[in-house]
Amino acid sequence: MEHVLDNPAFNALSTGNAKLANGTAQVKYFHKEVSPFIGFDENTDQHFQLLYNQIPHDWPVGFISPTPRDIPQPWKIIFYAPCYQMVYKGDVKAIDERILVELTARHIPQMIALTKLTNPGPFKQRTIEFGHYRGIFDGDNLVAMAGQRMNPLPYAEISAVCTHTDHTGKGYAKQLMQQQINRIISEGNTPFLHVRCDNPHATRIYESMGFEIRREMHFYIIGQ
Numbered sequence: 669m670e671h672v673l674d675n676p677a678f679n680a681l682s683t684g685n686a687k688l689a690n691g692t693a694q695v696k697y698f699h700k701e702v703s704p705f706i707g708f709d710e711n712t713d714q715h716f717q718l719l720y721n722q723i724p725h726d727w728p729v730g731f732i733s734p735t736p737r738d739i740p741q742p743w744k745i746i747f748y749a750p751c752y753q754m755v756y757k758g759d760v761k762a763i764d765e766r767i768l769v770e771l772t773a774r775h776i777p778q779m780i781a782l783t784k785l786t787n788p789g790p791f792k793q794r795t796i797e798f799g800h801y802r803g804i805f806d807g808d809n810l811v812a813m814a815g816q817r818m819n820p821l822p823y824a825e826i827s828a829v830c831t832h833t834d835h836t837g838k839g840y841a842k843q844l845m846q847q848q849i850n851r852i853i854s855e856g857n858t859p860f861l862h863v864r865c866d867n868p869h870a871t872r873i874y875e876s877m878g879f880e881i882r883r884e885m886h887f888y889i890i891g892q
Contacts, residue, residue, distance in 0.1 A: 758878020
């Protein structure tokens with residue numbers, strides 16, 4: 669049987685992120701202002717055609733595959749990156765959460781500005797609807813944050829981990845990540861994340877925190 673994390677977007681849209689799901693039983697997708705990711709119950713050329721027929725916009729979308737995949741017309745590959753899928757094997761660890769601020773709709777402009785500067789992955793006006801975002805501020809300025817994205821139960825993906833370039837080296841990312849780890853475990857789920865294979869520095873940091881590489885996954889941004 670396929671592991672739930674081999675098809676993370678579809679399984680997230682079917683379970684933990686079902687309230688954000690659009691589409692059908694075969695083809696599911698997030699609103700374009702939440703996330704670009706789509707998922708299929710079966711990875712076939714016919715499902716790519718169903719997506720083309722059903723999706724109500726012509727923005728690029730994100731497709732995740734456990735193996736390299738030829739993308740059929742009328743779609744074309746805009747961007748491709750192999751990534752490691754890493755699953756947390758550690759324990760809950762105590763942290764001082766006093767400097768961690770819950771991020772709300774009023775923080776969206778700063779969140780978008782920070783992600784544009786640091787490029788942790790797609791982040792739009794409604795991405796905050798995934799929930800659980802926390803940030804660290806320098807005065808009134810957001811300088812670091814982390815949150816949750818795909819939630820293919822019983823797993824929850826840590827995402828949008830980023831720190832302003834003027835504030836790196838202060839341990840902010842680890843504090844924010846550990847808060848996410850602790851929260852996910854407290855809810856009875858298992859944290860996981862994705863990191864590009866060409867980012868060994870980040871991979872080593874995640875391994876030092878207790879994440880282990882589960883397998884390689886293949887991320888495609890495709891357009892019509």
